[in-house]
Amino acid sequence: MREQDVLVERYELTGLLGRGGFGEVWRAFDTRVRRTVAVKIGHPRSAEDRERFASEAHLAGTLVHPCIAALYDYGEAQYEGRPLVYLVMELVEGETLAAVLLRGVPPTASALVWARDVCEALGAAHERNVVHRDIKALNVMITGYGGPGTGAGTGRAKVLDFGIAKYLHQPGLTATGYVIGSFEYMAPERLLGAPSVDGRADLYALGCLLMQLLTGRLPFPAQEIEALSYAHAHTAPPPPSSLRPGLPPGADRLVLDLLAKDPAGRPAGAAEVIDRLNALIRGDEEPPAAHDAAGGAPTDPRRPHDGTRTASPQDTARPVLVARLDRILASGRTGAGPAFVRQLDLLIGDLGETLGADDPLTAEAGYHRSMYLWQSAGDPTELERVLPRLLGILGPEDRRTIDVQAVLAGSAAARGQVDGRPWLPVLREVIERSTRVLGADSEITLIARLDLAEALDREYDGRARPLAAPRDRTPEQAARRRDLLAPLLPHLVRGLGPDDPRVREVTLRLALDSYGLGAYREALPYYEQLLPSSPAGLVRTPVGLRIQHAHCVAESGDPRRAVALLDAVRELLYTRGDAQSVQWDKRARALRSEAKKMRRQQGGGGLRGRLRG
Numbered sequence: 001m002r003e004q005d006v007l008v009e010r011y012e013l014t015g016l017l018g019r020g021g022f023g024e025v026w027r028a029f030d031t032r033v034r035r036t037v038a039v040k041i042g043h044p045r046s047a048e049d050r051e052r053f054a055s056e057a058h059l060a061g062t063l064v065h066p067c068i069a070a071l072y073d074y075g076e077a078q079y080e081g082r083p084l085v086y087l088v089m090e091l092v093e094g095e096t097l098a099a100v101l102l103r104g105v106p107p108t109a110s111a112l113v114w115a116r117d118v119c120e121a122l123g124a125a126h127e128r129n130v131v132h133r134d135i136k137a138l139n140v141m142i143t144g145y146g147g148p149g150t151g152a153g154t155g156r157a158k159v160l161d162f163g164i165a166k167y168l169h170q171p172g173l174t175a176t177g178y179v180i181g182s183f184e185y186m187a188p189e190r191l192l193g194a195p196s197v198d199g200r201a202d203l204y205a206l207g208c209l210l211m212q213l214l215t216g217r218l219p220f221p222a223q224e225i226e227a228l229s230y231a232h233a234h235t236a237p238p239p240p241s242s243l244r245p246g247l248p249p250g251a252d253r254l255v256l257d258l259l260a261k262d263p264a265g266r267p268a269g270a271a272e273v274i275d276r277l278n279a280l281i282r283g284d285e286e287p288p289a290a291h292d293a294a295g296g297a298p299t300d301p302r303r304p305h306d307g308t309r310t311a312s313p314q315d316t317a318r319p320v321l322v323a324r325l326d327r328i329l330a331s332g333r334t335g336a337g338p339a340f341v342r343q344l345d346l347l348i349g350d351l352g353e354t355l356g357a358d359d360p361l362t363a364e365a366g367y368h369r370s371m372y373l374w375q376s377a378g379d380p381t382e383l384e385r386v387l388p389r390l391l392g393i394l395g396p397e398d399r400r401t402i403d404v405q406a407v408l409a410g411s412a413a414a415r416g417q418v419d420g421r422p423w424l425p426v427l428r429e430v431i432e433r434s435t436r437v438l439g440a441d442s443e444i445t446l447i448a449r450l451d452l453a454e455a456l457d458r459e460y461d462g463r464a465r466p467l468a469a470p471r472d473r474t475p476e477q478a479a480r481r482r483d484l485l486a487p488l489l490p491h492l493v494r495g496l497g498p499d500d501p502r503v504r505e506v507t508l509r510l511a512l513d514s515y516g517l518g519a520y521r522e523a524l525p526y527y528e529q530l531l532p533s534s535p536a537g538l539v540r541t542p543v544g545l546r547i548q549h550a551h552c553v554a555e556s557g558d559p560r561r562a563v564a565l566l567d568a569v570r571e572l573l574y575t576r577g578d579a580q581s582v583q584w585d586k587r588a589r590a591l592r593s594e595a596k597k598m599r600r601q602q603g604g605g606g607l608r609g610r611l612r613g
Helices: 047-061 097-102 108-127 200-215 225-234 251-258 270-282 313-333 338-354 360-377 381-393 399-415 421-437 443-457 475-485 489-496 501-516 520-530 535-539 543-555 559-576 579-600
Strands: 011-020 023-030 035-042 071-079 082-090 140-143 156-159
Touching: 011 035, 011 421, 023 082, 047 071, 047 082, 097 140, 097 200, 097 421, 108 140, 108 156, 108 200, 108 270, 200 251, 200 270, 251 270, 313 338, 313 360, 338 360, 360 381, 360 399, 381 399, 399 421, 399 443, 421 443, 443 475, 443 489, 443 501, 475 501, 489 501, 501 520, 501 543, 520 543, 543 559, 543 579, 559 579
Parallel strands: none
Antiparallel strands: 011 023, 023 035, 035 082, 071 082, 140 156
8 A cells, every 4th residue: 555545434544664474554544533543454365364364353452451552443445456454553652672672782670661561461461361472572662762861761661463362272373383473482382383372482482572671682592493493492591690790689580480491380470470570670779880770871782781880801992993893894895805804804803802702893893704705705605604693692683683694595595506485485584574673775675675576586497496587588577577676666766776786777677678568658767767868878878778768758659759869879870880780770760760650640650569679
């Protein structure tokens, strides 16, 4: 749907809030009640999709609590001939907890209050026998929080998205053996496919979230699903205080109890967890070295994670190392070549000795080194090596982690030497995470979406080997690529700029595909974007594009301009005089003749079908 569309003659869409595999979420104005709301719109591809939306409406509609986003309406409709389903919800102003964490670890006081809010929401759901099943940082909104030291207050948390929630003992909505949800937060019994899962699975996810709130890291930041599954089922999580010294007494015990492998070892219910969180909130003052609520700052890749105030040799050296990294990166932007990699290698060694191999600044330097080697040589080996460290140190929702995952998944899906189709779900997941964390118009999101379009355009032989891209595309191939790229181009222009080489390449493909299909009016704007306006620029433009452009101008109803364009082409060809120019001139002369005929008999027949190519 588009901005200013009115859904079911009631909800006027005023701005896109987010997009993902489920569909879109819009800010909207309810013209009947006259209030601003959030509208979640999905285009069901199956009866299962429609049933999942209906289930979310029925479940969320029964839950009324200050820490749960309220559901106002649910329905089905048609839009441009396609069925859609929609949920109308309370618009929660603020930002996702994932976005908050991206800026750094919040003050401990805020972390505990938010965890209590989430637990209160879970308690309200569990009282009605509803299991959320997807508690994670992206599904929690924080309101009224501006960060430490801003005076904006602690803020409050609200739980969103009951899209995969279900009633206790209700059969799932997916095929047997298929687990849905976020694996980084998933309880062992869910990963292992237990036949019955209750609210203690949500408490396990809350334990993962509380660990993230207190330390900036998930308990098991592994990448592959198999490694995550093994860690959740068999590996003991680290105590939070081992990652961030000075946390309140009792925090370790609560997190480790929530993360018990056996559900019987976890707290009995949300009420018990709320009591323990309240005790931590009311507890004795933290040791001065870790008292972040009064004046601490969020952590980031250039600061130590433990929040201590006592200066150490590492703290003294950090600004010097940060400045050194900045200088090296500046030299890399001017094309320093191998010297850039050597300087980074020396810096990474010094960072490891001074700050430690697991320091965020060390991880950041490793990211820049690996990305440079990828961009200069196309070798993904170093990216594959650095990714586990980025996941473990910076977390799965850090921009650099997402960047590396997007490059690896996009390259394998769109340009790998083996079957890239198994990478498509991974690439779609990275795109959804990048869209939510970094924004729909970020370069990482847009290039990943372009890789997805190229991956979907690939063809394979009977042995699942990628075929070379055809030089002359069939009408079916041209229509497929056009349908993949045309919706993406406006986003690329907005996010990357019209002069970006990747944007121009996509524009060229759309021009050629539309021209090849005989859709001249559709092709004309693409040629207009590609061709420069200056005479010098036109001289450097391929002659074939200029002739095709003139053809599109004539077919779009302006034969007079087409004749002028072809005259300019023929004048250029006359000065060259080579064999290829003679062939181009023959085509231009024939097209000019037809355009002059059209000019004399405006509307009396076109050039369709002539001189294509």
